[in-house]
Amino acid sequence: MTQSPAIPLPPPKERRRLREAGSLTQAQVAERVGVTRETVRAWESGRTNPRGRKREAYAKLLGSLPEEVTPRQEEPAAPEQAPEPPALTPEPDPPTPPLTPAQAFDALYAFCAPALVRQAYLLTGRRELSRESVERAFQLAWQRWPEVAVDRDPAGWVRATAYEYALSPWHRFRPRYRHPEPPPADASDRALLDALLRLPPPYRRTLLLYDGVGLDLPETAAETEASTPAAAGRLLRAREAIAARLPELSDPVELHRRLAELASTERLRAAKPPTVRTGSERRARFWTRAAIAFTVALIGTTALTVRTAPTHYEPPIAPGAEIQGVPPRVAQGALSEAEVELREKLRSGMTSGPERLAPLSR
Template sequence: MTQSAATPLPTPKERRRIREAKSLTQAQLAAKVGVTRETVRSWESGRTAPRGRKREAYARLLTDLTVRPPARNEERDQDRKRARQPEPVAAGAVPVESAAAPEPSPAAGTELPAAGPEQPAGWTPAEAFDLLYTHAAPFLVRQTYLLTGRRTLAREAVERAFQQAWERWPEVAVDPDPAGWVRAAAYEYAMSPWHRLRPAHRQPEAPPADADDRKLLGVLLSLPPVHRRALLLYDGVGLDLPETAAETEASTPAAANRILNARDAVAEQLPELAVPEQLHRRLTELAGAEKLDAPKSALVRSVGEKRTRFWVRTAIAVTTLIVGATALTVRVAPTHYEPVPAPGAPVSGVPPLTGPDRLTAQDLELRRLLRAELSGGPERLAPVAE
């Protein structure tokens, strides 16, 4: 059906949600509409609005991609019982066509998504967490690898970030961008300077197999951490400048300067990446070239719960020890103190100072005898001729 130029469109946030619900990248959607990926990113961020025939084609495509609402809890529970599937998200219980994003490949133009799917109404916290993890974890591991250059640290950072998200799920679930919340936590953990003290991080990991990838990764790691993070968020993930500034806790001019300085540093060593579109393409290809898999969401939740229980029990034990030590101190501490007497005041209970007793007659005789003896010892020997 032909639509007029005033065809209504969803909000920018809803446009992005519809695209991600169908597991489409910005490049794939741009190919369907006949525009560039940068144009789609501008439409979804709200910086620009489509017009004319592009608006009609974009509106028709969004209408075709509209996701039907999730099934009711009772119907979903019945489907699970019939299918006997322990993992509803992995088994396909998500009301969209597929909950998991397709495995990216460098040839297909791997995207680094900026936001995760919205939590469907009526879902349990574990199901919503699994949906977010399935959508964001594989891409986030690759992004963190570009940030650190270490595969093990990238997996560990993403796992810790999702464990924190599960511990604070009531807060994360209502966040406007749950994937951004997890991404910020993962980046903060991965960029912690304390990792330098770990023995495993004193030796560099194996570089990428491709020579161009090794060179690009080396250039990225040579950048200051704050510049590297801003460049990855803006040119790699595709965030807008205010969003990049907010996530890096910097002002918008400061974030812009960091991005420009990072681009200049990359272009100085790799002149072919002076164009932002080429830099974005190479970042996504470098991220997709590494086969970095994240652990299962159920394992992440269980490990996070075990760690939480351990720290809770530790806090209880330390608190109990402090209370016991305080009680023992109160029990054995004296309850009454006598005041110190003033100088010159008599002190009661102290015997009077006395001298030696008078000498008896026997003592006087003994003293006389001792004085009569030679005080220098035995008599001096004199030489005698024989």
């Protein structure tokens, strides 16, 4: 069996130039091709390349962009004016002020949080847990912002953290998450969500990243901490399980569309960026104070132990040992023949010497 040759694509810089020449945004290109905005950004940066039907649709769109460019209307010629004398020194462009850490964090949150909440809902089927997972992920990102800000893919860092928190098995022990939430109103949405939740968490996550978010197989494997063959196996088994329950979703394109529709039907709103930053700072202060209190208690306990501990070694009292040769002590009673004989001997010998005194009765 021979494979058809891949459709040629222009270089990454040329892809971006063609999109900008066609006055299209990355979101518009993503909507036409059927992927996410992050995927289009990765294609234009050269980190990844499209494949299959997405590659064909993307190449066709890029090939039609020059034809969609509308020619500029000729502007009326301005009246001739006297030429201005050239300036002695060129005026430099005003430098663009860099974003503050809070502004950069807010921009990342506004770009990623709404989509992440919907993705977490597909992973868990719980609305409140989805919002909580995204907020906790961004709180951790704000605490480690110097590390996240220079990461190659900050959005991927936050997404991986949110997925890990959402799929944590410890949520089952929380009282508020022991009972299921109301399912979606539409019957087809309920069937799809039920099929997703029946998948094992690694399979569910792999399917969402590949067919929902639009990552390629190596990126999906890296984010799920698996090898590429293992990620491919999980993806195929997840698709087979979905197709067995919902045969109409055997086509990956249709599955991607239905996943996007299911995520968009629920009204899931994320908190405001300042609220997340404030919560992160409050949480950091709490744990800092708890660590300080624990350290103070440990120091106090150590000082008390040192104060009350003995200053010299006291050997323990040895256990008693049995002494041999001592006649056992007997209770009072009649004298034996030997004792009677001894008593008589003592009584008879008390006056046998001048140095002995014997009491005389009067």
